[in-house]
Amino acid sequence: MEYRNTIWRYMWVLLMCLPATASAQSDKYFVDVAISNASPLLTEEVTITYKLRYKGNSISLMNPRFDIQPPEFSPGFVVQRQGRNGGMDLDFSGNITVFEYIYILKPQKAGTFTIGAAQIKFDGASYASKSLTVKVLPADAPPDIAQADNIFIDASLTKTSPFKGEEFVLTYKLYSRYELLGIEEQTAPTIDGFSSNLLSRDQQPRIRVEKINGQDYYTLDLYRTELYPLRSGEFRIDPFQMTVVASVPTGRKIRDFWGNRMEVRRESLKLKSPSVRVNVRDLPGSNIPSDFNGAVGQFDLKTSLSATETTTGEPLTLRITLSGQGNLKLIGDPKLELPPGFEAYDPKISNAAGSKTYEYLLIPGKPGEFTLKPFSFSFFDPKAERYVSKSGESYVIQVAQGDGTTASSGALAGLSKEEVEKLGQDIRYLETSTPAFAKAGVPLLGSVYFYAGLAGPLLLGFPLFLLARKHRVNRADIKGQRNRKARKAAEKRLRHARQLASKGDRRAFYDELVRAIWGYLGDKFGMAKSELNRDQIQLRLMEHGLDTSTIDRLIALLDRAEMALYAPGAGGSLESDCEDAIRLLAGMDAGITKEML
Amino acid sequence: MLKAFVWVFFVLGGIASERCAAADAVPDRDQLSARFEEARSLYDGGQYDSAAAIYEGFIEQGYRDFALHYNLGNAHFKAGNLGPCILHYERARLLAPKDRDVLHNLEMAYLRQADKRMEPLPRHFFNRTWTGWISLFSQTTWAWLTLGMAWTVLAGFLLIWWSAQLLWRRVGLTVVFAAVFGLLLALSGAVGRRSFDARERYAIIMAPSTVLKSAPSEESTDLYILREGFKLKIANQTADWVEVMLPDGNVAWVQANSIEAI
Numbered sequence: 001m002e003y004r005n006t007i008w009r010y011m012w013v014l015l016m017c018l019p020a021t022a023s024a025q026s027d028k029y030f031v032d033v034a035i036s037n038a039s040p041l042l043t044e045e046v047t048i049t050y051k052l053r054y055k056g057n058s059i060s061l062m063n064p065r066f067d068i069q070p071p072e073f074s075p076g077f078v079v080q081r082q083g084r085n086g087g088m089d090l091d092f093s094g095n096i097t098v099f100e101y102i103y104i105l106k107p108q109k110a111g112t113f114t115i116g117a118a119q120i121k122f123d124g125a126s127y128a129s130k131s132l133t134v135k136v137l138p139a140d141a142p143p144d145i146a147q148a149d150n151i152f153i154d155a156s157l158t159k160t161s162p163f164k165g166e167e168f169v170l171t172y173k174l175y176s177r178y179e180l181l182g183i184e185e186q187t188a189p190t191i192d193g194f195s196s197n198l199l200s201r202d203q204q205p206r207i208r209v210e211k212i213n214g215q216d217y218y219t220l221d222l223y224r225t226e227l228y229p230l231r232s233g234e235f236r237i238d239p240f241q242m243t244v245v246a247s248v249p250t251g252r253k254i255r256d257f258w259g260n261r262m263e264v265r266r267e268s269l270k271l272k273s274p275s276v277r278v279n280v281r282d283l284p285g286s287n288i289p290s291d292f293n294g295a296v297g298q299f300d301l302k303t304s305l306s307a308t309e310t311t312t313g314e315p316l317t318l319r320i321t322l323s324g325q326g327n328l329k330l331i332g333d334p335k336l337e338l339p340p341g342f343e344a345y346d347p348k349i350s351n352a353a354g355s356k357t358y359e360y361l362l363i364p365g366k367p368g369e370f371t372l373k374p375f376s377f378s379f380f381d382p383k384a385e386r387y388v389s390k391s392g393e394s395y396v397i398q399v400a401q402g403d404g405t406t407a408s409s410g411a412l413a414g415l416s417k418e419e420v421e422k423l424g425q426d427i428r429y430l431e432t433s434t435p436a437f438a439k440a441g442v443p444l445l446g447s448v449y450f451y452a453g454l455a456g457p458l459l460l461g462f463p464l465f466l467l468a469r470k471h472r473v474n475r476a477d478i479k480g481q482r483n484r485k486a487r488k489a490a491e492k493r494l495r496h497a498r499q500l501a502s503k504g505d506r507r508a509f510y511d512e513l514v515r516a517i518w519g520y521l522g523d524k525f526g527m528a529k530s531e532l533n534r535d536q537i538q539l540r541l542m543e544h545g546l547d548t549s550t551i552d553r554l555i556a557l558l559d560r561a562e563m564a565l566y567a568p569g570a571g572g573s574l575e576s577d578c579e580d581a582i583r584l585l586a587g588m589d590a591g592i593t594k595e596m597l
Numbered sequence: 598m599l600k601a602f603v604w605v606f607f608v609l610g611g612i613a614s615e616r617c618a619a620a621d622a623v624p625d626r627d628q629l630s631a632r633f634e635e636a637r638s639l640y641d642g643g644q645y646d647s648a649a650a651i652y653e654g655f656i657e658q659g660y661r662d663f664a665l666h667y668n669l670g671n672a673h674f675k676a677g678n679l680g681p682c683i684l685h686y687e688r689a690r691l692l693a694p695k696d697r698d699v700l701h702n703l704e705m706a707y708l709r710q711a712d713k714r715m716e717p718l719p720r721h722f723f724n725r726t727w728t729g730w731i732s733l734f735s736q737t738t739w740a741w742l743t744l745g746m747a748w749t750v751l752a753g754f755l756l757i758w759w760s761a762q763l764l765w766r767r768v769g770l771t772v773v774f775a776a777v778f779g780l781l782l783a784l785s786g787a788v789g790r791r792s793f794d795a796r797e798r799y800a801i802i803m804a805p806s807t808v809l810k811s812a813p814s815e816e817s818t819d820l821y822i823l824r825e826g827f828k829l830k831i832a833n834q835t836a837d838w839v840e841v842m843l844p845d846g847n848v849a850w851v852q853a854n855s856i857e858a859i
Contacts, residue, residue, distance in 0.1 A: 286646035290675070427674050427702040430637055434630040435662035437655075445740035445787050453744040457751035464751070468758035475761060 028055050029098070031120050031129040041270075042139045045080060046105045050129055052120050054096040066099045069119040076113030076136060077105035098122070107136040151176040153222065153240055153273035161279040164232045165296035165327050166382040169199070172223040172273055178246035180207060180218055184268055186242035188223050193235050193280075195330060197226040228327045232282035240273040283380050289389050291335065295379035297326015303375050303392030311402035316362045320347075320375055320392065323355035334358065337373050339397070340423055341366035364399040371396050479526040486523030487589045490516045494582055501574035509574055510564040513581055517558060520585060524592055534558070546591045554584050629655075636668065645676035663692040667699050674706055679826040680803040680857075682706050687801065687828070687859045694735075711824035718846040731789040739787035746780035798831040800841065800856040807856070809849035813838035820849045831858060 029052060036047040050068065066084075073079055081104040099122070115132040152175055159168040172188075174180075210219045223240060247264040254263045283296070299322050306317040318336075322328060329351065338344055343365060347358040364370070376391035444450050474481060493516035500509040522532055525540050534555060541551050557580055636651035652669035655662075666689035673682035686703040693699065707714070720728065734742065753776055756769030802823055809821040813835055821843070823829075829851070833840035838850050 287644045290643055427671060427705050428698040430640060430668045430671055431664035433664065434633055435664040437626065437629050437660050439659045440661035444737045445791055450740055454747050457747045461751055461754060464755055465758055468755060471759060472761065
């Protein structure tokens with residue numbers, strides 16, 4: 001590790017030739033301590049170098065005696081190897097290294113440890129080194145941050161939250177300000193939950209120079225892969241790890257034969273990319289087309305049929321081409337809906353960049369005209385975030401009866417029968433009649449209405465019983481009924497009579513008038529028609545207290561009317577007789593009813 | 598006396614009809630049927646989820662109709678949601694037990710259900726006859742029959758009271774006897790059907806698969822695993838767990854949120 005410049009070696013020889021001027025002075029000696037890595041990983045070895053150095057122009061060391069008392073390295077470290085180097089050396093700052101001790105340590109556990117001072121005895125004097133602080137990092141700790149600015153691996157995704165099945169590209173790229181000398185090892189992460197397709201990589205990695213923030217970086221594409229998420233959810237892709245060999249400046253300037261430059265060291269560096277997170281979104285769960293089979297991207301569909309006229313047994317070729325960008329390789333075979341009687345073999349699939357072609361051989365089995373339904377293909381368009389359905393053309397195929405298929409010859413060839421073929425099974429269609437849009441009500445059973453409906457007959461039963469009884473009593477009393485209805489019946493007759501009068505039919509008028517009066521009297525006194533005569537009536541009316549003038553007028557009216565019936569032309573004016581009859585009826589009824597009450 | 602009875606009757610009847618009228622505040626029917634048609638065109642266009650959402654909306658608004666549940670079941674069937682599909686077909690069947698379409702589609706849906714159908718437990722003869730009898734009509738139909746019989750009894754009595762002819766009075770007496778018998782039958786049918794409906798409650802498994810436990814706790818023994826769409830009889834219910842009976846008569850507990858009562 002120690003840089004040794006050959007030119008300075010010769011200079012050292014020259015120096016040795018100079019006369020030694022003075023014996024060793026204690027203040028000119030000191031112990032320098034160097035550690036290869038102050039923050040190693042638990043798995044890394046650490047080298048600690050103690051150097052006894054001399055500052056001055058000349059030195060004479062004829063028979064030097066050295067001894068070291070190392071510090072306590074435990075509990076943090078265990079000495080793996082140790083060694084000493086007695087060669088006198090002159091470094092570029094002009095200090096002479098008299099002697100060096102090297103300890104190669106193996107860290108025992110993570111944590112911060114202090115390594116105390118080492119004592120170097122030389123020429124009777126003792127010189128102490130400075131103490132060191134070492135921070136041992138866990139084995140999986142990220143690389144040193146100071147180094148990360150100068151050399152690092154960048155991980156980039158073209159999409160951080162793709163949809164399930166949506167392709168995106170993962171790229172790991174090495175950026176370095178150091179000159180790259182080689183790659184010792186590299187480990188690409190294993191990626192679960194994705195289908196990956198490694199993109200073509202240069203056979204010989206090509207180093208380019210890119211400018212970032214005004215600084216030149218060497219860049220190297222390490223790994224480029226297309227990923228298709230297979231599941232939804234949060235994913236963490238493990239870091240890309242590699243060990244590169246690079247020329248790392250030590251930070252010291254050197255001046256040499258070719259001028260001033262930075263001292264560089266060939267170092268192998270362990271690098272680790274950041275781990276990337278991918279949030280895979282699930283495809284929308286609603287309105288998924290029934291023929292969707294996981295295609296995500298933007299596609300176009302083309303179909304072609306070799307011919308539209310054929311004979312039975314003569315195959316046709318249906319070519320379906322899907323083209324576009326997306327997970328074409330991952331989608332399953334499309335389902336072909338064949339017209340009845342057709343058969344198809346498994347498709348011949350040919351993949352090309354950005355397209356996929358299915359070739360189906362269709363074999364018609366029955367003659368006739370068939371419609372090949374348009375082939376439809378659905379995919380999810382992640383840009384528009386919706387499902388898109390594309391369909392191809394629909395073809396009408398004329399199939400003629402081929403020669404080869406009808407084996408039977410003779411008159412009955414055309415009558416060969418086949419079983420009725422059931423083509424499919426499905427649920428029945430929607431109910432198309434518009435519903436009544438009634439809201440669910442209270443169930444009738446147990447509701448108030450139910451009890452009201454039950455109580456109704458009971459409550460109504462009693463009044464209806466009373467009503468019916470009264471009806472029957474009334475019906476049994478026929479006389480009383482006649483009596484009650486007498487005036488109404490008479491009035492009805494008189495109204496009819498008046499109508500006849502207005503028509504001028506005298507005979508009919510008087511007939512009706514007589515009937516009205518006799519009917520009234522018969523009803524009122526409960527007498528049969530045969531019992532009715534003038535004497536009886538006069539007697540009854542007088543019994544009911546009607547005055548004689550009314551009775552006389554009644555008799556007179558009857559006489560007039562009967563006269564008119566038998567002798568046409570007799571009788572008074574129809575109107576006055578009618579009025580007379582009405583008035584008499586009203587008077588009689590009032591008198592008789594009063595009497596009866 | 599008579600007038601007072603008539604008055605009371607009409608006042609009561611008037612109040613009842615008033616209340617009925619208030620309950621029937623129907624919103625715009627044209628709008629509803631337009632939306633119903635829209636769901637059908639979505640279904641025809643293959644957008645089964647959107648169609649289902651419309652039917653679902655109707656049902657959430659409180660409309661209860663055979664066509665809504667049947668069509669919703671169809672949309673779920675096409676969208677591949679077996680659990681809701683069977684649930685709504687079963688609800689449709691409750692509303693129209695003899696509709697052939699729903700019976701056919703329900704059969705198709707159960708064919709898709711992943712579990713093999715279990716042999717149902719045989720019922721006792723008497724139980725079978727009684728169940729067959731009360732299943733003849735729905736609760737409401739039984740209730741209407743009861744009311745009809747009660748009024749027929751009254752009509753028979755009126756015939757007896759009113760009629761003078763012996764023949765009619767005999768007819769009335771026969772009607773009264775027959776109607777009283779019918780009233781008892783209908784009333785027992787109504788009451789029996791009501792308790793049957795309260796007892797025979799079923800649920801459908803809505804989760805893709807559900808483990809049935811021996812007791813209402815997570816720690817209890819796993820008894821069965823059933824897939825989405827399985828029909829179970831509800832035997833008992835607590836807040837989070839439901840005791841269910843399998844068709845073969847075995848009893849187990851299932852978490853309430855993984856099933857939905859029909």
